[in-house]
Amino acid sequence: MIDSKHIREQFPILNKRINNNSLVYFDNGATTQKPKVVIDSVVKYYSEQNANIHRGVHTLSREATELFESARQTVSSFINSKTEEIIFTSGTTDSINIVANGLDIPKGSEIIVSQMEHHSNILPWQLWCERNNGKLKVIPINRDGTLQIKKLESLITHNTAVVALTHVSNTLGVINPVNEIIQKVKAIDQRILVLIDGAQSVPHMSIDVKNMDCDFFVFSGHKMYAPTGCGVLYVKKGLMDQLKLSKTGGGTIKTVSFERTEYVNGPLRFEAGTPNIEAVVGLAKACEFMNSIGVNNISEHEHSLLVYAQNELRAIEGVEIYADHSNKAAVISFNVKGQHPFDVGTLLDKYGVAIRTDHHCTQPLMNYYGIQGTIRASFAIYNVKEEIDIFIEALKKGIKLLS
Ligand SMILES: Cc1ncc(COP(=O)(O)O)c(C=O)c1O
Incomplete structure (x- = not known):
């Protein structure tokens, strides 16, 4: 069991507020935040x-x-x-x-x-x-x-x-x-x-x-x-x-x-x-x-976030997850039916949630799925379930606003 509170305290940027909300940083696949020791x-x-x-x-x-x-x-x-x-x-x-x-x-x-x-x-x-x-x-x-x-x-x-x-x-x-x-x-x-x-x-x-x-x-x-x-x-x-x-x-x-x-x-x-x-x-x-922290502990913690987030996402109507299984690292790509990933990403940002929306430098993969891009949430050791709840709530509100 990792001590999330202690880990989060080591990342100064997590105190930053975005649009008057706490930062929820789920763009770790692009780059991670840095701990104080670094x-x-x-x-x-x-x-x-x-x-x-x-x-x-x-x-x-x-x-x-x-x-x-x-x-x-x-x-x-x-x-x-x-x-x-x-x-x-x-x-x-x-x-x-x-x-x-x-x-x-x-x-x-x-x-x-x-x-x-x-x-x-x-x-x-x-x-x-x-x-x-x-x-x-x-x-x-x-x-x-x-x-x-x-x-x-x-x-x-x-x-x-x-x-x-x-x-x-x-x-x-x-x-x-x-x-x-x-x-x-x-x-x-x-x-x-x-x-x-x-x-x-x-x-x-x-x-x-x-x-x-x-x-x-x-x-x-x-x-x-x-x-x-x-x-x-x-x-x-x-x-x-x-x-x-x-x-x-x-x-x-x-x-x-x-x-x-x-x-x-x-x-x-x-x-x-x-x-x-x-x-x-x-x-x-x-x-x-x-x-x-222990690299295996990192894997275990992130895996639990992956499983939790995928379950929550599956329950939202219109959400399609690509590679919808859990033999994965802590990365989830999905789309919302009828919505452009950029629009969803922009709305999530209003709630302080940072996720990635584009082809992720994998255009041949996008071509395979016949899509322009996806919304990608990727987790790191400092992320917690409560942030996934914020993300899911923001996503639901965003979908309502867009439709
Ligand atoms: C699988 C993979 N390969 C290569 C790269 C390129 O990494 P960098 O931009 O750090 O050179 C990335 C970056 O997103 C990646 O995810």
């Missing part, structure tokens, strides 16, 4: 620790470097990887682009994604295919949002180079059985590389990349209580040296001359320029914050 770590960094890293011999620079590298350790143990397998990036999108631009795979290769991917896990691969005469293939889904895994097997050919798949759908909340899928893919062809987009799984569930056995795992700090502008690219041991550089600059080299440059090995090779140091420091604090 905010304080950024303030402390700039008040006491700020210097550029990896270069200076002076005390501050050494301290900042230690902080940054100890964050790498914290983050790596958070997903059960090794420190040297963690590259800091600006976020999930950046991480996927680094992989898509860096893979040394033959022209004409086939890349498999799924119908439910976020645009960030489609476009870098689409671009690769356009530039390299490749083929983008799509794993279809069922109406309940589950993947047609059997179809995946039939999509694989001897030209398949990559399977890039989301762990949790940002729009539907559906959890893909990635361990089982990776086993299947590797059993067909050990050479196929598997990238898992963990942007929506890391905030909600315990992650073990070793057990998962993926080749690449990517996520964003800002969706898991950390500052914006930092993210992670996990690369399985042995694969990093095979990734081509897509950006280079200061911090990545051993020696440079106009004739020839020798690069370092390991994560620093991919972290060109000054990184977002304070965000990385905050990311480590966010991992500690989640660990202090």
